[in-house]
Amino acid sequence: EEVIQRSTKYIAVDYGTANPMVFLKIYHDPEAKIIYVDEEYYYDGRKMLQQKTDLEFAQDLQEFAGDGVRAVIIDPSALSFRVQLRRLGFICKEADNDVKNGIQETAALLSSGQIKVNRRNENMIKEFGTYAWNEKAAMQTGEDSVIKQNDHAMDALRYYVKTVVNMRRMLA
Numbered sequence: 691e692e693v694i695q696r697s698t699k700y701i702a703v704d705y706g707t708a709n710p711m712v713f714l715k716i717y718h719d720p721e722a723k724i725i726y727v728d729e730e731y732y733y734d735g736r737k738m739l740q741q742k743t744d745l746e747f748a749q750d751l752q753e754f755a756g757d758g759v760r761a762v763i764i765d766p767s768a769l770s771f772r773v774q775l776r777r778l779g780f781i782c783k784e785a786d787n788d789v790k791n792g793i794q795e796t797a798a799l800l801s802s803g804q805i806k807v808n809r810r811n812e813n814m815i816k817e818f819g820t821y822a823w824n825e826k827a828a829m830q831t832g833e834d835s836v837i838k839q840n841d842h843a844m845d846a847l848r849y850y851v852k853t854v855v856n857m858r859r860m861l862a
Contacts, residue, residue: 694717694726694728696719696721697717697718697719697724697726698717698718698719698720698760699715699716699717699755699758699759699760700715700716700717700718700759700760700761700762700763700850700854701713701714701715701716701751701754701755701759701761701762701763702714702716702762702763702764702785702846702847702849702850703751703762703763703764703765703768703771703846703849704765704842704843704845704846704849705764705765705767705768705771706733706735706842707735707741708735708736709734709842710732710733710734710735710813710842711731711732711733711735711742711747711842712730712731712732712733712813712842712843712845712846713730713731713750713751713754713755713846714727714729714730714731714811714814714843714846714847714850715727715728715729715730715754715755716728716847716850718854718855720856720859720860723804723859723860724804724805724806725799725804725805725806725850725851725855726805726806726807726808727805727806727807727808727811727814727847728808729754729808729810729811730811730812730813730814730843731750731751731754732813732842732843733747733750744770744771744774745774747771747774748771748774748775748777748778751775751780752778752780755780759780759781760781761780761781761782761783761854762775762780762781762782762783763783763785763846763849763850763853763854764782764783764784764785764849765785765787765845765846765849766784766785766787772784783853783854785849785850785852785853786849786852786853787849787852788852789848791852792848792849792851792852793848795848795851795852795855795857796844796847796848796851796852798857798861799851799855799860800818802861804860805847805851811843813842813843814843814844814847816840817840817841817842817843817844818844
């Protein structure tokens with residue numbers, strides 16, 4: 691509770707229409723070097739058997755976010771959704787989508803205990819183990835590549851880390 695009171699609130703978004711749409715409510719306390727993922731919104735249109743429009747998702751985000759959001763860090767592929775959010779008054783920042791470095795930085799913060807996740811974020815917790823390196827590709831080409839599946843909440847977190855977090859300050 692104390693972390694939330696002295697922190698800056700962000701919303702991180704992994705945009706999905708065929709895939710799940712994810713919003714994360716993130717509080718960042720740079721003084722304590724803690725990132726707290728408080729809440730998740732996870733809508734899977736396939737499971738629900740009903741797709742939503744950008745306007746419906748924007749209204750959901752408005753309700754989910756509440757007051758005092760510094761910025762929405764949003765999937766760079768989500769141009770139409772960014773436009774809709776800006777019309778509702780949100781400050782949107784296109785996320786840095788550097789997958790490899792984003793995963794490494796997110797993993798470093800998770801392993802150091804600087805990212806805390808509320809237990810009720812079931813989808814995010816299920817996804818923690820889904821970011822996996824493609825070992826076959828690494829053996830064939832010598833390069834690290836990521837297997838990208840069932841990682842929507844983790845993508846939203848990665849967007850936040852790669853776009854907002856100053857790693858030198860966090861790990862100092």
